[in-house]
Amino acid sequence: xxxxxxxxxxxxxxxxxxxxxxxxxxxxxxxxxxxxxxxxxxxxxxxxxxxxxxxxxxxxxxxxxxxxxxxxxxxxxxxxxxxxxxxxxxxxxxxxxxxxxxxxxxxxxxxxxxxxxxxxxxxxxxxxxxxxxxxxxxxxxxxxxxxxxxxxxxxxxxxxxxxxxxxxxxxxxxxxxxxxxxxxxxxxxxxxxxxxxxxxxxxxxxxxxxxxxxxxxxxxxxxxxxxxxxxxxxxxxxxxxxxxxxxxxxxxxxxxxxxxxxxxxxxxxxxxxxxxxxxxxxxxxxxxxxxxxxxxxxxxxxxxxx
Amino acid sequence: xxxxxxxxxxxxxxxxxxxxxxxxxxxxxxxxxxxxxxxxxxxxxxxxxxxxxxxxxxxxxxxxxxxxxxxxxxxxxxxxxxxxxxxxxxxxxxxxxxxxxxxxxxxxxxxxxxxxxxxxxxxxxxxxxxxxxxxxxxxxxxxxxxxxxxxxxxxxxxxxxxxxxxxxxxxxxxxxxxxxxxxxxxxxxxxxxxxxxxxxxxxxxxxxxxxxxxxxxxxxxxxxxxxxxxxxxxxxxxxxxxxxxxxxxxxxxxxxxxxxxxxxxxxxxx
Numbered sequence: 001x002x003x004x005x006x007x008x009x010x011x012x013x014x015x016x017x018x019x020x021x022x023x024x025x026x027x028x029x030x031x032x033x034x035x036x037x038x039x040x041x042x043x044x045x046x047x048x049x050x051x052x053x054x055x056x057x058x059x060x061x062x063x064x065x066x067x068x069x070x071x072x073x074x075x076x077x078x079x080x081x082x083x084x085x086x087x088x089x090x091x092x093x094x095x096x097x098x099x100x101x102x103x104x105x106x107x108x109x110x111x112x113x114x115x116x117x118x119x120x121x122x123x124x125x126x127x128x129x130x131x132x133x134x135x136x137x138x139x140x141x142x143x144x145x146x147x148x149x150x151x152x153x154x155x156x157x158x159x160x161x162x163x164x165x166x167x168x169x170x171x172x173x174x175x176x177x178x179x180x181x182x183x184x185x186x187x188x189x190x191x192x193x194x195x196x197x198x199x200x201x202x203x204x205x206x207x208x209x210x211x212x213x214x215x216x217x218x219x220x221x222x223x224x225x226x227x228x229x230x231x232x233x234x235x236x237x238x239x240x241x242x243x244x245x246x247x248x249x250x251x252x253x254x255x256x257x258x259x260x261x262x263x264x265x266x267x268x269x270x271x272x273x274x275x276x277x278x279x280x281x282x283x284x285x286x287x288x289x290x291x292x293x294x295x296x297x298x299x300x301x302x303x304x305x306x
Numbered sequence: 307x308x309x310x311x312x313x314x315x316x317x318x319x320x321x322x323x324x325x326x327x328x329x330x331x332x333x334x335x336x337x338x339x340x341x342x343x344x345x346x347x348x349x350x351x352x353x354x355x356x357x358x359x360x361x362x363x364x365x366x367x368x369x370x371x372x373x374x375x376x377x378x379x380x381x382x383x384x385x386x387x388x389x390x391x392x393x394x395x396x397x398x399x400x401x402x403x404x405x406x407x408x409x410x411x412x413x414x415x416x417x418x419x420x421x422x423x424x425x426x427x428x429x430x431x432x433x434x435x436x437x438x439x440x441x442x443x444x445x446x447x448x449x450x451x452x453x454x455x456x457x458x459x460x461x462x463x464x465x466x467x468x469x470x471x472x473x474x475x476x477x478x479x480x481x482x483x484x485x486x487x488x489x490x491x492x493x494x495x496x497x498x499x500x501x502x503x504x505x506x507x508x509x510x511x512x513x514x515x516x517x518x519x520x521x522x523x524x525x526x527x528x529x530x531x532x533x534x535x536x537x538x539x540x541x542x543x544x545x546x547x548x549x550x551x552x553x554x555x556x557x558x559x560x561x562x563x564x565x566x567x568x569x570x571x572x573x574x575x576x
Contacts, residue, residue, distance in 0.1 A: 048466075050425070051429045054429020054433060055432055057419075058429070058433015061418065082426065082429070085422075086419075090419070
């Protein structure tokens with residue numbers, strides 16, 4: 001996903017000199033070419049995320065279009081109040097990019113597990129939250145945020161989920177349908193959508209046809225795709241590599257309640273209000289927390305058996 | 307731009323507005339406002355370039371109040387300098403008003419940044435100063451900070467940043483009234499030797515009497531190759547004798563006899 005990110009940043013920096021990339025001293029081996037080509041549009045702020053967001057606000061108040069970059073929780077939680085007060089309240093075009101969503105850095109420990117960021121970012125008024133599941137979504141996400149007024153969050157995942165082309169195009173406010181199906185709808189965000197896709201293939205052989213949706217635009221959310229899931233399929237299963245509290249399962253359930261959509265089945269896969277005290281690679285931790293493909297398959301089968 | 311006699315008069319008017327606003331609104335932080343009024347008067351009266359009827363004029367000098375709790379001082383100086391009608395000041399702290407207790411930019415001409423949480427102003431000001439450098443603009447960015455807010459680590463991140471990037475178009479003025487929320491700064495989290503710390507962070511440091519308009523003007527006006535910080539030694543509550551150096555006036559609202567007494571000291575004719 002990082003390659004897609006860099007590709008889009010180059011394109012934007014080339015066409016618009018107001019675009020600036022600020023990093024909190026991360027991106028070794030990723031941004032060197034960018035810095036060389038656009039020295040006046042690149043700034044390594046140092047390991048100082050509060051200052052990074054304040055500087056971003058000052059630059060944006062003067063008309064710059066800013067991308068901030070760091071990993072895990074650093075560009076979001078470490079400077080949450082600067083995001084809220086300085087960026088969102090002033091309606092500034094500042095776009096926060098975090099790599100390492102969920103358990104991308106599983107082995108590094110809980111400090112590097114980004115498992116509440118989506119919930120917290122989507123709670124901020126005026127914030128656009130995009131969580132790509134595919135490289136195509138990552139590449140488009142950067143451009144979508146550039147074009148969208150106000151503050152945005154692009155949460156990237158280290159896990160690879162390639163070569164799945166969107167069926168209906170990618171834009172802010174729209175979910176991305178990755179697979180058609182009419183029995184049940186799986187809604188996922190981030191690289192873990194791969195597990196949903198794998199599960200869908202396995203379930204297909206058991207005559208359960210899953211629709212798979214990447215909830216790329218977590219905020220604003222695609223009400224239509226949720227309505228269709230409730231009306232045209234038996235219901236919704238949400239899958240996220242993060243805490244359930246306030247996450248995308250919550251977001252989807254809010255839409256159902258607010259709009260009186262009544263799915264027959266509704267189930268959320270995610271972390272049950274806990275931090276991971278163990279480490280492991282992303283796949284290991286998905287399996288440990290029962291948010292991997294085989295956990296999805298057995299749960300969905302049991303829902304249909306009942 | 308006003309002469310030095312007139313900045314004294316501007317300061318007096320701002321003090322009167324501030325005490326009236328806080329009294330009418332039932333709000334607080336009047337001590338913090340009064341300590342920085344002379345700084346505001348010199349900036350808006352003698353130093354800064356702006357067009358009050360064109361507050362977004364591209365070449366204006368920028369002013370940020372980082373100690374947002376002293377917002378009534380900014381509202382009052384903006385009104386006195388023609389950004390909006392002084393009658394608007396009566397709305398401060400009233401139900402439904404945009405003139406909030408902490409300074410807000412929403413709908414108020416001349417306010418660049420809403421603040422209220424401490425430690426935000428300097429990083430944003432540094433970003434604005436950097437933008438001016440990138441865009442080869444000659445305007446300056448002024449930020450008024452409290453001494454108590456220097457407890458916030460974000461300021462020190464920004465002090466490092468501004469020096470590293472040679473932002474000599476950025477000027478911080480620390481309202482050094484030596485009192486913070488509960489005790490003195492030195493009893494709470496000692497700032498001294500503040501001058502040495504700021505020098506060590508790569509800034510040009512000038513210390514002045516923060517109520518002496520000539521000293522303030524000379525310090526602000528002097529050329530610098532580095533970002534400049536002025537330590538303005540002030541008295542919290544300056545101008546109203548019973549408020550001076552009293553922490554209680556961080557919180558109290560002047561009313562009744564005390565309001566009348568304050569007005570008398572500020573030479574308001576009945």
